[in-house]
Amino acid sequence: MKYWLMKSEPSEVSIDDALRIGAAPWFGVRNYQARNFMRDQMQVGDGVLFYHSSCDEPGVVGIAEVASTPYPDATQFDAKSHYFDPKATPENPRWILVDVKAIRKTRVLSLAEMRANEDLASMVVLQKGSRLSITPVTVAEWKVVLKLLDKK
DNA sequence: GCCAACGTTGGC
DNA sequence: GCCAACGTTGGC
Numbered sequence A: 001m002k003y004w005l006m007k008s009e010p011s012e013v014s015i016d017d018a019l020r021i022g023a024a025p026w027f028g029v030r031n032y033q034a035r036n037f038m039r040d041q042m043q044v045g046d047g048v049l050f051y052h053s054s055c056d057e058p059g060v061v062g063i064a065e066v067a068s069t070p071y072p073d074a075t076q077f078d079a080k081s082h083y084f085d086p087k088a089t090p091e092n093p094r095w096i097l098v099d100v101k102a103i104r105k106t107r108v109l110s111l112a113e114m115r116a117n118e119d120l121a122s123m124v125v126l127q128k129g130s131r132l133s134i135t136p137v138t139v140a141e142w143k144v145v146l147k148l149l150d151k152k
Numbered sequence B, C: 001g002c003c004a005a006c007g008t009t010g011g012c
Helices: A015-021 A032-041 A111-116 A139-150
Strands: A003-008 A047-052 A059-066 A099-110 A134-137
Touching: A003 A059, A003 A139, A015 A047, A015 A059, A015 A099, A032 A134, A047 A099, A047 A139, A059 A111, A059 A139, A099 A111, A099 A139, A134 A139
Parallel strands: A003 A047
Antiparallel strands: A003 A134, A047 A059, A059 A099
């Protein structure tokens, strides 16, 4: 069992959208490192911190879990999609995803608050220049974040 | 809107 | 295989 932080722009898919939709494909990842995490390392049941990025108050806003094994991202084959990839074919797909199921909404644990917490200093997502939309979270970090989320 | 940091592309 | 130019992410 592993833990992850996954970024989503709320204007695309917010935590409220995710809760309404239920288990859904985490489409649109076009970074190889992030893809490889989904393809090679994620397992059904892994814990996910649902993070809002590119918005007024970036931060963790909910808890989710990995809900499928990896399979090809359908948007890569759709010429009308923003995520279309002309170099990908169904026989030779480039982009692989998993389904993610939102479990609950939490308070916003803002990026600023996370940065201010010494116990989270090692989090990959907080490292300078980190832009990865999917990053691993250690068990220790997961526990600290959950405690902070349930506070107040 | 700015810009730092990083990833990708493509010429050589 | 190198690396400059360009594109993207994402916080501020």
